[in-house]
Amino acid sequence: MSLVPSSKRSSSRSVARRQTxxxxxxxxxxxxxxxxxxxxxxxxxxxxxxxxxxxxxxxxxxxxxxxxxxxxxxxxxxxxxxxVELTSDDVEDICGLRVSLESTAASHAAARFSDATQRVLHDNLEQMESATTLDEVSMLDLAFHGEVMEASGRRRLIAAWRAIEPQLRLWLGTLQRRREAISADVLASTVAAHRQLIEVLASGDRTRAREFAAFHVASWVDGNDTTM
Amino acid sequence: MSLVPSSKRSSSRSVARRQTxxxxxxxxxxxxxxxxxxxxxxxxxxxxxxxxxxxxxxxxxxxxxxxxxxxxxxxxxxxxxxxVELTSDDVEDICGLRVSLESTAASHAAARFSDATQRVLHDNLEQMESATTLDEVSMLDLAFHGEVMEASGRRRLIAAWRAIEPQLRLWLGTLQRRREAISADVLASTVAAHRQLIEVLASGDRTRAREFAAFHVASWVDGNDTTM
DNA sequence: GGCCGCCAAATTGTCGACAGTTTTTGTCCC
DNA sequence: GGGACAAAAACTGTCGACAATTTGGCGGCC
Structure with a gap:
């Protein structure tokens, strides 16, 4: 197998270590x-x-x-x-932590929302609207939330997110290998929720951002079957 | 699902790796x-x-x-x-994440509070009451909160805590190397808060546990000068 | 005095090797 | 067929070595 060429990390924040x-x-x-x-x-x-x-x-x-x-x-x-073998318990664990981290991040992000961030998020939104496969949507969804995390500017919060994000990817992958098609209404509601989250973040209302993020992530978790 | 027998070491790793x-x-x-x-x-x-x-x-x-x-x-x-060189910004970052993690952990811990945990926490309390040096108190305080984290039973939550705990120790160390004595009322209030937290956890009220933990940690942060 | 380039020392990334264990395999006996 | 037991294979932890870079110091030059 050839080594993955690895496009450079999308996040500008982390120090780009020399390729090794x-x-x-x-x-x-x-x-x-x-x-x-x-x-x-x-x-x-x-x-x-x-x-x-x-x-x-x-x-x-x-x-x-x-x-x-x-x-x-x-x-x-x-x-x-x-x-790793993720049990439904693990998934619950991961998602619970995710809610904590993301709601906190949203609160911070709301306090320092920049045009650049908004552009990136809107860009992601557009890509998602034209996405066709479930895999594509999942990856864009994770990328969106990753950007919100980055927008919080809290290094350790971001580090904690990075420590669970790959496990989310793994879990989503397992799920997708069981289903196949993408549910149109799930896509629509995700896009809608993201759009709304951007608005809340832009409004600068930290409390509302925290609550909305917590709600969105939690309901997203519910929307996916966590039983394995 | 097996849980730590609570018999062994207090600051237990989830897995006892062979000494290397x-x-x-x-x-x-x-x-x-x-x-x-x-x-x-x-x-x-x-x-x-x-x-x-x-x-x-x-x-x-x-x-x-x-x-x-x-x-x-x-x-x-x-x-x-x-x-690492911790700036006041970093400390803020760490403490903010700490509040998130600990309040979440307290919520979980309240839902599954065991006698064993209670014993360990009370033990810690007694040790702290008889502590004399600031260093001693700090270490016991961290140990106490570590036990609460463990009591949550959430592996990834605990992992996230472990990723910032050493930095807290480092910061507390630098602080202590500037001051020298231990303020009696700080000790008293810490002990009181811990005692109260144990009660709240034992009551099983998850919401109250979350809120109390968040308040206690946040006020503890305020009590320490974060400016460096 | 301050700046520039050059050489020596230091440091990282990677490699191949070896000892001590652990796991697997193969065999013999019941 | 199943189990005990021993040889073989596989694996991890650690070591020392080497090449490629990077850093630091030194002398020269303006």
Missing amino acids: LALSITEALRQEIVSGVRSPGSKVSEPSIAGSQNVSRAPVREALRQLEREGLVVFDAVGRCRV | LALSITEALRQEIVSGVRSPGSKVSEPSIAGSQNVSRAPVREALRQLEREGLVVFDAVGRCRV
């Missing part, structure tokens, strides 16, 4: 996990990956640690690594 | 940073640490990555590592 083998492998593995090529619970050993990617174990090791940070793999007591 | 060189070095470095032996902004290079600890660079490298995860060191674009 460990980074390429991290991205490649993340993609494999989220896309389901590596199924939950399957073993992930350093030598096998090092062999398949034609690198030494060192960068692989580093990549696995990064993926652990993102919650996509877990290490057992003896250091063995496996792809 | 990387772990020892992580702990040693963390201590050096939090205690101020390594001052904020100072360089942390792999060879120097490897040399001083008589190990190779590999475990040092891993330790530094762990410390980065804990926010105690930062890497620049070319991979150089330094001890």
